């Protein structure tokens with residue numbers, strides 16, 4: 001697996017505006033734009049962080065290229081993004097589950113698609129944001145449970161440790177444990193899994209489909225994929241914006257105001273072989 005130039009990106013505190021974080025977008029950029037408008041997002045002073053998975057599942061996936069270009073938008077690499085970031089001209093794997101929007105890239109000119117793949121390849125595996133509360137970190141899937149703290153995992157990512165890079169994109173164990181703990185009497189607090197050297201961590205990747213896409217936690221690890229790409233068709237699924245410094249509750253949990261057209265309106269299927 002080749003790697004982008006920066007495995008861990010670091011951001012200074014935002015001293016002039018607010019910081020937001022959004023769960024897996026999967027092409028739901030119209031909904032994201034509406035959520036930012038509702039939050040009165042100010043691109044001159046505010047920042048938006050993303051836990052990755054900008055593409056796949058939604059027809060608006062090509063717009064990811066424009067969002068990555070915005071100076072106030074900072075995303076980590078998700079497992080879906082990685083399939084394009086590390087594609088080397090070979091066939092795209094057949095297991096990309098796009099829910100009726102397979103091969104969204106067929107609507108893009110080839111050069112634009114290649115530029116998007118290159119932009120995805122530049123996304124870091126982790127983001128660290130300095131804040132008055134301490135370090136706030138973003139990793140798509142989770143911090144594996146066998147790492148005792150954030151620092152040791154971040155070092156493994158910086159060193160390009162392949163197991164750590166893959167876990168950052170694909171880990172399910174920590175999220176599954178978090179769901180079980182959140183369902184239990186401790187409501188997400190499990191002292192053995194606190195990351196003591198950071199304020200908190202945000203993750204996407206594993207929505208809680210058993211509990212209507214609610215966000216959940218494992219001590220100071222917060223799982224915020226609330227199913228934005230399913231917001232128009234599955235109960236509970238929303239696009240959620242959080243205050244980066246306050247992960248307890250979503251600031252905005254947005255569903256489409258009006259029914260959106262079916263994701264696959266036929267224009268894409270006509271392009272399919």
Ligand SMILES: [Mn+2]
Nearest residue numbers: 024053204205
């Ligand atoms: Mn995802």
